[in-house]
Amino acid sequence: MKKIHEAIRKAQVNIAVRRMLKCMCTALTAGGCFALFLALVSLFIPVPFRHFLLGIIIAGSLILGLAVGIIKAPGKREAALILDGKGLKERLVTALENEGKNDVFSKLQREDTINVLSGFDVKKALKEPVNLIKPVIFVMLFILAEVVFSVPTFSHEKAARIEALLFEKAELNTQKEKDKILAAAIDRAIAEILKADSNKELADIAKRLNKKKAESTKNEMSLAGEKEKAGVGNINEGAGKEKGENTSNTGEEGEKIGQNGENGNANSEKTGSGSEGGKSTSTGNVTGKKTGDHSENGTGKESAQGEGTKSKGTGTASETAKGEGKDGEDSGSEGKGGNEGGNGDGNGNGGEGTGNGNGNGGSGSGKGGGYNKGSEKGVERADIDMESESILIPGETVESEDLMGTMGDGDTFESGNKISGQGEKGTAVAYDSVINEYKDRAVSYIDNGKVDLKYKDLIKNYFEGLSK
């Protein structure tokens, strides 16, 4: 009986493999038809992630075919019957049925079966001509579907944009999660501060919180960097390569700025890390080289209030800038707090090396401002209480000696000297109320078309940076 069982086992394997291949071919052909249908539908209805769907269809068809093939694998009896049909005249199935019987006829029947099997080639008997039609059909169907997917239609354009927006949404959701984690860390720090008994403890708590923030920043930057590689970027720029290119361009700029940032340009830290960094960088660039342009977006303007005449020896600015800003013009409000640190791009680069808020552009003292600044080269600023931070509100023109703040390290001007610009006396108000007003104004400018759409992300990131 061993030989009989062996022959049946061989037949089982052979038949199972054939069935699996047939099922897979059938499933792939069906999948190809579905893919083509989907492709035709996509000509009229936007179908995002179409290439991913195509992959899913192929994988699903293969898995389905494989599963059906496995389910349809023949049992011993079925395999015996199939093999008997190839010339064994039901010898195997009769032998299987009479396996335990020892009468003369059953023995004779088994012997007869074994004799016949000795000259019988199982593989050859089960060999069937290969049907190439189905594989050819499914390959053609998938190629056709791919071709149809590649046709540039309005619906495909819509789908591409939907894809980009969905990616961005996912990014935002990820960011929200991170913000939640950071907020929780801050809450914990506050609780610890309340329980603290000494300055040392306070310092430790601050250190731990800063570390947490730095980790969060690092993760963001590495995530942004990956996205840059993936070519994910501004939706403004469009999808795919364009985004990537733009991002990398921005990154390059950032690198340059980064070099400058050795002197403390916080923006350079972000440079090259992806769209965010890129944006930051471009922010730096813009503010650095085109201070005026940046100010067109509002930030500059507001800060520009501190520029010019006021900047020279502007007290408020110099408070935070710590006397930096040789040019003075740049060293004003921009030097304030982390916000300006965020904006410090402009400060750092533009001011010919003078970092207003965040660091010196050229002098190398590099003090990175803000939470997410603080480059390797720079020194992170101490945490500041954003809410009570005072900023200048434009007010009446006053003589220089009436301006607030302390003089910086830059060029000094004698008090009382008439200067080209005019300083303004202001009042200290809560930072948040002012920044929200700036933000609202910026958003309304964008909505009304007063600001070019291409700066939308720039402004968005700017205010997000400020809010941190």
Place this chain on the structure above:
Amino acid sequence: MTEKEIGTMREKILSCEKEIKKGIIGQERIIRDVIIAMLSGGNVLLEGEPGLGKTQLVKTVAKVCDLKFNRIQFTPDLMPADVTGTTLIVQEDGKNTFSFEEGPVFANMVLADEINRATPKTQSALLEAMAEHTVTTGKVTRALPSPFFVLATENPIENEGTYPLPEAQLDRFFFKLFMEYPGKEELLSIMNITVGTEVPEINKVLTGDDILAAREMIKNIPMSSEVASYAADVVLSTHPESEKANETCKKYVSCGASPRALQCIFMASKAEAFLNGRMNVSFDDVKEVAYKVLNHRVLLNYEGIADGIDIRKVIDL
């Protein structure tokens, strides 16, 4: 029963077939079928044109198997007593006594020639002999010799003055075989044997006891459940009310085959497998014998007869 005995028996039967082929040229399949019917204990209804060698076939089989052979020519005036025998008054020792004179049916092999020419009454006399292997006259039942085999013939040409066999009698025939007209070469060979100088010597190969032993052997040939199920499905497919029946059957058949048909298929397919050198029954064996077993058992309705439907279209093989 030993393996050697089984092997020897098979060889004897094959040599019997070979001997018969010496006397009957062509008709190889008919010879095989007659042997199968004989080994299965059945009777054969042979249909063919006159002069094809139906009588010669039965004579040759009887000679090879060393069996007593009788021929009955059925005519419209043939009486049942002419078949079974009759009781006669004889004088013994000065006294008148009744003596039973055996009829031609008392033989191992009986050729009932042109059975459809006899009256139904006479046909029925043969019925008991074929079914029970006994003859009852008056109050006495007499056993027929064993083995007992009837080969009846039907003349398809003459329809005038004929009586078609009743269904009950038809069901008792194991096979209904159709003798085909021989080809040219076969005709010339027949002429050489019958009209020429080449007279073949036909030897006795089997005996009656061998046939009975072979019958027991064949009953033990294994048949798998798949093959048995297939055979049952074939018989069921002849019944118009069955789910196995095809559209032709449902339309043209009035009555399907009986369970006796399945018995005949089982026995015949086992004998077929045995003679083919196999110790198991295959689907092909069933297919080979099914039509011969079923074609006279499936009754067509008027529409089927009028349309000349072939039973092959009804039986789903």
